[in-house]
Amino acid sequence: MHPMLNIAIRAARSAGSVITRGFENRDDLVVTAKRDHDYVTKIDKDAEQAIIEKIKQSYPEHTFIGEEGGVVQGDDTFKWVIDPLDGTTNFIKGIPHFCVSIALMYKGRLDQAVIFDPIRGDLFTASRGAGAQLNGYRIRVGKQKDLNNGVFATAFPFKDKTQLTEFMPKFTRIFAQSGDVRRTGSAALDLAYVASGKLDGYFESGLKPWDMAAGELIVREAGGLVTDFAGGNDPMQKGEIVAGNPRVVQQIVKQLK
CATH class of the missing domain: 3.30.540.10 (Fructose-1,6-Bisphosphatase, subunit A, domain 1)
Incomplete structure (x- = not known):
């Protein structure tokens, strides 16, 4: 170690x-x-x-x-x-x-x-x-091939509810295609659960570096992909994150766009 x-x-x-x-x-x-x-x-x-x-x-x-x-x-x-x-x-x-x-x-x-x-x-x-x-x-990320029947996690913009108008259409598109979406209340544990295959993917905005730094590395080292909502490679700068295996992340990003 x-x-x-x-x-x-x-x-x-x-x-x-x-x-x-x-x-x-x-x-x-x-x-x-x-x-x-x-x-x-x-x-x-x-x-x-x-x-x-x-x-x-x-x-x-x-x-x-x-x-x-x-x-x-x-x-x-x-x-x-x-x-x-x-x-x-x-x-x-x-x-x-x-x-x-x-x-x-x-x-x-x-x-x-x-x-x-x-x-x-x-x-x-x-x-x-x-x-x-x-x-x-x-641990390794899950093998889910698409959004269908996958279980994902997110969080609603509870600190600034004026963002709901922008967020809800994105959430609805992903939720409609997935098996289910969880909202657990801990970004770091959501990312850890993605890394260990307990969740198939995760997306959230309005985050700070301490919310996602450890989880980002753990997901990457578990074979996952981590991006911002546009598919870029610096989520901590943007304060937004998408995580999962590469196939799932690609499809989530597509819906978020």
Whole structure:
């Protein structure tokens, strides 16, 4: 295992311990609205701090980009992109579907990735050029050949509902041709599920780098294709993503266009 991936796993498990303790004591949660329909708790912040502290023990000079703490400037050669609790609304409501997401970018390229589901104990990992794993076993994207009978995931633009007018026709076209479409509330886990063949594809817009960085690498290393809505190869810059095996992605992009 790559040494930096090993540190990322330790950091993810450390954050997972913070999250599971918080989940067991949700009656004590103090919830703050960052903006409309977008929430943060002390658990989010404590989990992010646990991740940064664990990584800094080995790599104190690196840069950190976190959802809650912003940028902690350091050596830009190594950038850790962190979502300490992806699926905060699920967490608040007691829905056991959320995760820790950590990615390392080396010289601007995704290099290491961890997505950890602390409730199920599922650990998704990837190193650039070395494949993707779930709990130590190699994973691959599904073999779905088209949208028909496939199961896909997305999210509605709940933070800016003015975008519904533009989004719904795209959703309707894909939904009409597919077996079903899920809306789970965790972008990172959706991507991990695509990588492991649990979902056949995923599409969403309005995302931040920490929502998709780890998932993007894990999908790619599992043999999948990741693009933006136009089929381009830089979804983090666009804030939109399509993921799945190449055949499925091509057909989703066609509908989105």
